[in-house]
Amino acid sequence: MLTGFIALYIFMLAAFTGYEIIGRVPSILHTPLMSGSNFVHGIVVVGALFALLNATSVVEQVIGFLGVLLGAGNAAGGYVVTERMLEMFKPSDKKKG
Amino acid sequence: MNPSLIIDAAFLAAAFLFIYGLKRMSSPVTAASGIRVAGLGMLVAVLASFLYVFGVSEAARPHLTVNVILGAVALVLGLGWAWTSGKKVEMTAMPQMVALYNGMGGGAAAAIGAVELFRSSAEHSTIPLVVTIIGSLIGAISLSGSLIAWAKLDGRINGVWRVTGLQVINGTFFFATLALGLYIALVADGHAPVWMTAAFFVLALIFGVLMTMPIGGADMPVVISLYNAFTGLAVGFEGFVLGNPALMIAGMVVGSAGTLLTLLMAKAMNRSVSNVIFSNFGAAGDEQQGEIKGSMKPVDAGDAGINMRYASKVIIAPGYGLAVAQAQHKLFEFVKLIQEQGVEVKFAIHPVAGRMPGHMNVLLAEAGVPYDIIYDMEDINGEFKEADVAIVIGANDTVNPAARTNKSSPIYGMPILNVDQAKQVYVVKRGQGKGYSGVENELFFADNTNMVYGDAQKVMVQMIQAVKGLDGGGH
Numbered sequence: 001m002l003t004g005f006i007a008l009y010i011f012m013l014a015a016f017t018g019y020e021i022i023g024r025v026p027s028i029l030h031t032p033l034m035s036g037s038n039f040v041h042g043i044v045v046v047g048a049l050f051a052l053l054n055a056t057s058v059v060e061q062v063i064g065f066l067g068v069l070l071g072a073g074n075a076a077g078g079y080v081v082t083e084r085m086l087e088m089f090k091p092s093d094k095k096k097g
Numbered sequence: 098m099n100p101s102l103i104i105d106a107a108f109l110a111a112a113f114l115f116i117y118g119l120k121r122m123s124s125p126v127t128a129a130s131g132i133r134v135a136g137l138g139m140l141v142a143v144l145a146s147f148l149y150v151f152g153v154s155e156a157a158r159p160h161l162t163v164n165v166i167l168g169a170v171a172l173v174l175g176l177g178w179a180w181t182s183g184k185k186v187e188m189t190a191m192p193q194m195v196a197l198y199n200g201m202g203g204g205a206a207a208a209i210g211a212v213e214l215f216r217s218s219a220e221h222s223t224i225p226l227v228v229t230i231i232g233s234l235i236g237a238i239s240l241s242g243s244l245i246a247w248a249k250l251d252g253r254i255n256g257v258w259r260v261t262g263l264q265v266i267n268g269t270f271f272f273a274t275l276a277l278g279l280y281i282a283l284v285a286d287g288h289a290p291v292w293m294t295a296a297f298f299v300l301a302l303i304f305g306v307l308m309t310m311p312i313g314g315a316d317m318p319v320v321i322s323l324y325n326a327f328t329g330l331a332v333g334f335e336g337f338v339l340g341n342p343a344l345m346i347a348g349m350v351v352g353s354a355g356t357l358l359t360l361l362m363a364k365a366m367n368r369s370v371s372n373v374i375f376s377n378f379g380a381a382g383d384e385q386q387g388e389i390k391g392s393m394k395p396v397d398a399g400d401a402g403i404n405m406r407y408a409s410k411v412i413i414a415p416g417y418g419l420a421v422a423q424a425q426h427k428l429f430e431f432v433k434l435i436q437e438q439g440v441e442v443k444f445a446i447h448p449v450a451g452r453m454p455g456h457m458n459v460l461l462a463e464a465g466v467p468y469d470i471i472y473d474m475e476d477i478n479g480e481f482k483e484a485d486v487a488i489v490i491g492a493n494d495t496v497n498p499a500a501r502t503n504k505s506s507p508i509y510g511m512p513i514l515n516v517d518q519a520k521q522v523y524v525v526k527r528g529q530g531k532g533y534s535g536v537e538n539e540l541f542f543a544d545n546t547n548m549v550y551g552d553a554q555k556v557m558v559q560m561i562q563a564v565k566g567l568d569g570g571g572h
Contacts, residue, residue, distance in 0.1 A: 004224060007337050007345065014333070014346045017116055018353035025123045027365070027448055027473055031455035034358055035195050036122045036132055037351040038325050040115050042198075043139065044205040044332045045172070046108075046146040047344050051212040052168050053149045054157045059291075060212050061160070065167045067208030070240075072175025074202035074328075075143075079136050080183030081194055086122070086129040088462035 032089075035082040042075025100151040107145030108343035114138025115347050119354070125468055142343055143172075175201075188463050189420045192456065193250035196321045199328055200243025206236035206331035207298065213338055214287065214294045225338050226287050230278040232334030234301050239327040241305030246317050246324065249309075264375060267307050274300040308374070316373045318449070318456075319362045323370065326355025365448030365512075396547035401488075401523045402431070402560030403567060408485035410441045412477065414514050415461065417451050418491020418527070419553050425464035427557035428490065432466070434564055443480070444471040445487075445514050447495035478515045487519035489540075491526070491553050497538045522546040525556050 018037075025033060048071040052064030118135030121127040153161055179198065186194045210233030248254045277297050281289040312320055329351030336344025363370045405411050413432070419425060432442050444466065450457035458471060481487055489496050492514075499506040500513045516522055517540050524541055526548060540546055549556055 010345050011349050014349035015353040018350035021119050022354040022357045028455050028458040037354050038199045040347050041202050041329045041332045041351045043347040046142050047209050047339050048205045049146050051209050053164050054153050056156045059215050063208050063211045065171050067205045068171035069175040070201040071205035072172045073179040074198050076176040077179030077183045077198035082132045085459050089125050
């Protein structure tokens with residue numbers, strides 16, 4: 001288990017990182033970025049998997065199963081949707097036909 | 098080699114790939130590769146997490162086979178469903194899909210919290226318990242709230258649901274939920290009866306519904322972005338409880354980036370986030386609309402098209418109506434046609450055009466429109482004065498001059514595209530209805546405005562034919 005202050009350092013630095021990444025983004029990318037960050041928190045599936053593998057009762061197994069199911073949906077759906085959106089951004093010089 | 102060392106190294110790599118991927122996604126040139134970089138990080142993390150099987154607790158060892166099977170089945174089902182649904186969703190329906198996937202992430206975070214709280218055998222200390230409760234609360238609100246947002250945007254729930262004193266009810270509900278959660282963490286020390294923990298989650302879910310129901314469809318993008326930030330925070334908190342730095346970093350990066358994105362979106366609509374959540378947009382000002390002078394002057398689509406062919410500069414202001422009519426492709430065909438005649442064409446995008454900031458850019462990109470002739474509002478608003486023709490397609494509130502002048506208008510103060518300053522304005526519109534906010538539009542009655550009535554796609558086809566007929570006849 002991480003000690004309290006190390007955790008706070010991680011949270012603080014991560015928060016700054018997120019702020020800096022989004023800070024200077026042109027608004028045309030807001031939707032893809034929202035979708036992209038939606039994908040990134042799909043990492044929750046890993047935590048859900050950990051909870052499920054350590055489950056000791058049926059209640060824990062059921063909830064853990066749901067958690068993995070939902071988390072996997074978040075990660076996979078977020079990826080597909082973001083990739084489809086970003087695929088479309090093309091500059092003039094690559095104009096087809 | 099020690100499995101936990103591999104897991105730690107994989108998570109470190111994943112955290113790096115997420116941040117680097119998001120950074121690449123923040124520029125149009127590198128964006129497409131950014132999502133692949135982040136995707137690689139996810140793949141590494143998920144594969145490595147199967148090594149958890151070597152480190153499960155003594156108590157869970159007898160259940161391991163069942164748990165591994167359950168985990169694999171859940172992964173395959175979740176992945177398979179989301180992959181196929183994400184592949185086939187229409188670009189216009191993208192916002193609600195993002196809401197749906199986001200709610201699932203919130204639900205997963207709440208599920209982690211629930212497993213921790215239901216594990217009666219475990220020894221709990223105070224700080225992780227409080228963090229578990231808060232993470233679960235935020236995650237559950239994000240789950241039910243996102244589902245409501247999805248249903249509203251998808252047209253499954255229509256209208257706005259309001260009762261008097263709702264804010265008092267919501268406030269009471271929220272503090273009751275929070276109090277119950279803190280009781281479980283601080284007084285019961287994590288050994289609360291099962292019904293109490295279950296009640297906590299049910300209350301949190303209901304609060305998410307109550308919080309989202311009164312918010313109108315036009316404000317939903319801000320709400321989805323807010324829930325996206327919520328899910329990030331919930332994931333970060335549950336990551337702390339599990340002692341998993343990858344979850345902490347990814348969750349908190351999204352939490353802060355999502356919060357900033359929410360503020361930017363609200364700012365683009367000239368409203369504060371609290372205003373979006375606690376007030377009822379469009380409820381006031383309906384009665385007191387002044388009389389608008391002038392009349393709407395219809396014009397033939399072909400004439401409008403020919404006029405643009407002989408213009409030197411045309412600015413296009415597209416709105417959600419364009420996408421609904423699936424007219425982007427025909428529009429771009431028309432644009433290429435008049436570009437060949439030497440007409441300078443630019444697209445002007447209002448920050449909230451479409452259903453999310455940047456949504457219209459995605460829809461235009463889908464039709465193949467290059468992003469370097471697409472301009473943000475602040476970059477192009479000064480150019481309308483020089484434009485011979487401004488054409489508004491399927492947009493309404495974002496070009497309504499009442500936002501500048503009429504203080505009693507509910508959209509007063511929202512920045513708008515200055516299309517009314519162009520020499521000639523064409524408005525392509527299905528009928529004489531009002532916009533999403535229900536406000537009458539003065540622009541349609543202005544002297545330099547002509548209305549082109551009809552389905553946007555058919556109108557574009559007529560314009561293309563008129564211009565083609567012109568040039569064909571000349572030779």
